[in-house]
Amino acid sequence: MVPGNMTHDDLTTTLGKIPLFASLDDDELGVISHATHHHRLLRGEMLFQKGDPALGFYYLVEGQVKLALLAPDGQEKVIQLIEPGMTFGEAVMFIERPFPAYAEALRASQLLFIPRTPLIEALNGNPGFALKLLAGLSTRLHGMVNEIEALSTRNATQRVIGFLVADRGHDDPDTLALPASKALIASQLNLTPETFSRVLHDLQQRQLIEVDGRTIRLLDRDTLLGQEEPG
Amino acid sequence: MVPGNMTHDDLTTTLGKIPLFASLDDDELGVISHATHHHRLLRGEMLFQKGDPALGFYYLVEGQVKLALLAPDGQEKVIQLIEPGMTFGEAVMFIERPFPAYAEALRASQLLFIPRTPLIEALNGNPGFALKLLAGLSTRLHGMVNEIEALSTRNATQRVIGFLVADRGHDDPDTLALPASKALIASQLNLTPETFSRVLHDLQQRQLIEVDGRTIRLLDRDTLLGQEEPG
DNA sequence: CATCGGCATTGATGAACATCAAGAGCCGCT
């Protein structure tokens, strides 16, 4: 289970840093880390397909992964972009259902796969862990409701603004670098690249943002927020 | 805590029938039922507003409730229709966030409000309960992913078909009664009533369904499923 | 340095669905 260049202790340490696992003691962590697998993916490789059985969840150590679906017409719709330190697949693990989307590496990546069995064991006798898991899932669910709200009540410009002003916890809240190609971000916002481009152009003309390649500077956060107009 | 026409034992019995609570013993159930409140709503009354703190979850005993949002332009978008026997609000309870949507009674309704505190106590020392909760939330999350998929990759007709063929666990799977007005169903599918009407009309012309008021008969389930064309 | 290929922009057109505006059917009510 321990990958070539990572000792078992390294692995346990890494797992211990996952917020989800904060309430586990060393023994519990040890059991889990013994069951954990290490994965390496090259850019473009698939981690799992939509429909694959979900027997555990993933932690992204390094690289970048996208979760996406194919539309009936073959178009790809990106659900979420996974960055290092994030986990995914926790939800599906607890029900007997397959993954609802597929996962593909956008660049060379390293992941940990944590199988469900030792997790469920850790659940027994560690209510704190259960609560953490519940809170984690709830947060996801909350995010999903927001996503549905965005998709069903906001137009293209509002969705782009929502994305731009979203707090990324960076040092400078008014400058952001797009985490991927514009086409991919567009797909996440359920837009075509063309429309995304036009919206950015328009916002720039209106002096609300400044675009330089993948770097965007928010010039007038207040007016932007005004355009968003929450329900 | 016990409503006028419902004894404490009645209440405990009712709670015991909630699948979520199946793994609780009588003591645990007793604690929870002591904390439970009974609510009555008239048609049109609000149960909670979007933004209200979520201090517990609800179980619908009788009546009908809708969860909905307001779009920036004041339009209402129905998220979910709650029928007797269903619970809602479990997810939000575990994070320190307010309700992401509001709840309004569509007809005179009776509900139980189960506060979070005794639940969290039951979680301690009852891992089975934790697992049930996790499974419940996961199922919701799964449903949300499907909803996002529907909203972002399917057109009006495909969404309507998806709604029509959805298994409602009835005796006759090919006949269904719309659970609410067409306008409300349309909103759930993120359509205007006009578009919904036109889609139904079109499907009827193509001999795929038969519409009589709120009763719809599926004449050719196979062809319908073919139109849906999953990714 | 020249060229190639992916990414991004821009313009012209089109399709899907919303909006606006009437009217039709269908109650329950007096």
Next chain:
DNA sequence: AGCGGCTCTTGATGTTCATCAATGCCGATG
């Protein structure tokens, strides 16, 4: 039976965004 208020339908028009098709840009590579 006749009225008023719903819900639902139907038609005409409008808006938003996708699609199609060039073209520009830029970094990588021989």
